[in-house]
Amino acid sequence: MNSRIYILAIALMTGVGAMAQNTQQNSNVEKIEKYTVQTNLFGDNLFVGANIGAQMYVGDYISKGKAGKLITPTFEINVGKWFTPGIGLRLGFGGYQAKGYSPINAGFAYKRVDTNLYRTKWGILHLHGDVMLNFTNLFCGYREDRLYNAIPYVSIGYLRGIDNDENELSGGIGFINRFRLNKAWDLNLELKGNINNDVMDGIRGGKNMEGSAAIMVGATYRFNRRDWTKGTGISAAEMQAVQNQLKSMNEENASLRNRVNALEEEKRNQPVVTETKASNKLPDATEYVAFFDINKAYLSEKEAVNLEAYANLIKKYPENKFIITGYADKQTGSAEFNERLSKLRAEAVYNTLVDKYGVNKDQLTMEYKGGVDTMFRENPRLSRAAIIRMAK
Numbered sequence: 001m002n003s004r005i006y007i008l009a010i011a012l013m014t015g016v017g018a019m020a021q022n023t024q025q026n027s028n029v030e031k032i033e034k035y036t037v038q039t040n041l042f043g044d045n046l047f048v049g050a051n052i053g054a055q056m057y058v059g060d061y062i063s064k065g066k067a068g069k070l071i072t073p074t075f076e077i078n079v080g081k082w083f084t085p086g087i088g089l090r091l092g093f094g095g096y097q098a099k100g101y102s103p104i105n106a107g108f109a110y111k112r113v114d115t116n117l118y119r120t121k122w123g124i125l126h127l128h129g130d131v132m133l134n135f136t137n138l139f140c141g142y143r144e145d146r147l148y149n150a151i152p153y154v155s156i157g158y159l160r161g162i163d164n165d166e167n168e169l170s171g172g173i174g175f176i177n178r179f180r181l182n183k184a185w186d187l188n189l190e191l192k193g194n195i196n197n198d199v200m201d202g203i204r205g206g207k208n209m210e211g212s213a214a215i216m217v218g219a220t221y222r223f224n225r226r227d228w229t230k231g232t233g234i235s236a237a238e239m240q241a242v243q244n245q246l247k248s249m250n251e252e253n254a255s256l257r258n259r260v261n262a263l264e265e266e267k268r269n270q271p272v273v274t275e276t277k278a279s280n281k282l283p284d285a286t287e288y289v290a291f292f293d294i295n296k297a298y299l300s301e302k303e304a305v306n307l308e309a310y311a312n313l314i315k316k317y318p319e320n321k322f323i324i325t326g327y328a329d330k331q332t333g334s335a336e337f338n339e340r341l342s343k344l345r346a347e348a349v350y351n352t353l354v355d356k357y358g359v360n361k362d363q364l365t366m367e368y369k370g371g372v373d374t375m376f377r378e379n380p381r382l383s384r385a386a387i388i389r390m391a392k
């Protein structure tokens with residue numbers, strides 16, 4: 001009777017110990033983790049900014065006079081959101097006093113600079129929306145503490161004349177050089193150009209299209225939450241398959257537990273027979289593998305739940321000793337970092353067994369191996385683990 005109960009208990013623990021390994025083995029395509037992140041809430045990754053600089057309006061008769069005399073100050077305020085580390089939207093509002101040249105003393109002319117040539121000036125307000133692409137994150141992978149990001153964008157906007165009733169749509173492109181100051185603040189150097197129809201300067205019948213070019217410097221404040229959580233590299237379909245398998249294994253474990261309880265009840269109902277007390281020592285036990293995310297040393301909720309069944313096995317056989325060994329992936333991180341990381345992973349499993357599940361600490365021994373080569377299925381991610389095995 002005892003032997004049957006032991007065999008069923010070992011089978012139960014074997015199924016639990018295999019859960020974590022099967023979870024990782026279902027992912028048959030290794031993804032590059034630096035390019036995958038978890039999507040944040042809609043209220044996350046919002047920002048507000050302001051720029052000042054200089055602009056020049058490119059009108060009908062710019063070639064007739066000195067272009068440098070047409071440079072004027074400009075300003076802009078903007079708000080926006082990054083939907084991913086590589087894609088964002090921005091709404092901006094700005095204004096400036098544009099200058100140009102005219103062959104007649106009419107309209108916006110205010111100063112004669114040569115024979116049949118007058119300088120003009122008028123006010124413009126500009127409301128625009130921008131689609132931004134962070135090329136640095138798209139091509140080099142997301143990294144929160146990166147000093148520099150290159151961000152080109154395309155723009156569509158609405159121009160309103162202050163000194164006239166002209167209203168025009170505009171299109172443009174721009175480039176933001178973003179420099180990280182700290183977690184919340186960025187310094188920006190921005191270049192932009194816009195084109196619009198031939199009416200804003202008050203002169204009709206010249207070129208079909210006009211526009212402006214600007215260079216600005218400014219700052220951006222990023223509201224919490226500012227960063228992104230890197231993804232696990234496991235697709236939704238793969239995760240669903242793992243969850244289905246865990247559900248099936250839990251049902252099987254429940255059935256095994258019921259059989260063990262039935263056998264124990266049957267044993268309790270048998271007549272007591274005096275016999276020599278046998279050693280309550282488990283002859284052998286399967287290894288348990290707990291997996292960790294990259295550069296992490298804390299157990300996920302699922303790993304902690306799976307570990308409870310193995311904790312019960314250890315407590316059931318107090319004469320047995322178990323060894324917890326921590327590991328790290330040699331392909332990521334320095335040797336010194338991996339040495340510490342593997343130790344922390346072993347301690348995480350040890351502390352969970354002792355503090356959460358009440359395992360006698362005298363039954364446990366810890367060791368750690370630092371960064372190691374691939375241990376399972378040629379997949380380095382599966383080396384980010386801690387393994388529990390029974391001491392022989």
